[in-house]
Amino acid sequence: MAMLKLTQEGTRNLEKELQYLTKRKKEFRHSPEKEFIQSRMAEIEDILSQSSTWPIVREPGYFVEPGSAITIEETVYKERYTYTLVHPFEADPRENMISIESPIAKAALGKAVYSTFSVRVPLGDNLTYTIIDIQNC
Structure with missing residues (x-):
């Protein structure tokens, strides 16, 4: 897959969402939302591993x-x-x-x-x- 390019803000938002989901994962361990949280975490980790961040300077x-x-x-x-x-x-x-x-x-x-x-x-x-x-x- 080609390298994804994200803005500084986009990278930061994905990292924040991943942190939030990681903290909440234990709360949903016996909930139907557990699978959604796990798949979203895997998706974010995949995006971040395949991305680079554009510099702020334009x-x-x-x-x-x-x-x-x-x-x-x-x-x-x-x-x-x-x-x-x-x-x-x-x-x-x-x-x-x-x-x-x-x-x-x-x-x-x-x-x-x-x-x-x-x-x-x-x-x-x-x-x-x-x-x-x-x-x-």
Whole structure:
């Protein structure tokens, strides 16, 4: 399996969850949730063993890649959005962290600043965006 790249925060959150589950494991030893806790712990351990952490420092980037923080502008309404493209384990749209497997991220990956890309939305229309800024680790 390829090396996973996680943000500093994502790595920290997984480590905290693993610690929490380890402490709670004894409480659930006679509960139906025991299997869930054991499988989740194994999943987190597997993720952490196969991952590396992106550095905090960001520099202007030339191309969108996993880990990039991108600012895009919708071409019709001129609304701007900033997203960080992360591994699906870390995706949290409320924090503007979107999965590299999301439609916007897939369309933006590999593109340069001022490139335009389109994303098909459920109603069948296309939304078009221009990349305004790229910050890479």
